[in-house]
Amino acid sequence: MGDAEVMRHTYRQDSLRTMRRHIAGHWWQARRLGFGCWTVRHEGRVVGFGGLNDDPFDPGYGPEVAYFFAREAWGRGFAGEVVAASLERARELGLSTVSAFVHPENAASRRVLERAGFAVERWMPEMTRWLLRIELGRA
Secondary structure: OOOOOOOOOOOOOOOHHHHHHHHHHHHHHHHHHOOOOEEEEEOOEEEEEEEEEOOOOOOOOOOEEEEEEOHHHOOOOHHHHHHHHHHHHHHHOOOOEEEEEEOOOOHHHHHHHHHOOOEEEEEEOOOOEEEEEEEOOOO
């Protein structure tokens, strides 16, 4: 999350201290709500962070799917796996709607979300992102 190229479509943590704060905030939120982001590991190495969460640093949008991957993990299907696992968890929790945000230049991420069933709801000018949602119905 500190790599400028990896994070070019979202915010970048500018120090190890802010990174730790960010992760700690997500872990606190996960304990409180019963769901949150996961660390993604491949072959013993951390390659990403993501999952179903309610962003503690940008509240008010409800449950959403987010993910961030190291460059060497791009194009290997990890994002699709995180989205699928997140939607499975949302259904287990009985959630009816899940959101996601995508920068207009991040076509690969938008394709991952649309393949999973997300549809564009509206442009969020204050975030310079598209808001996508998926309706899951009640479990």
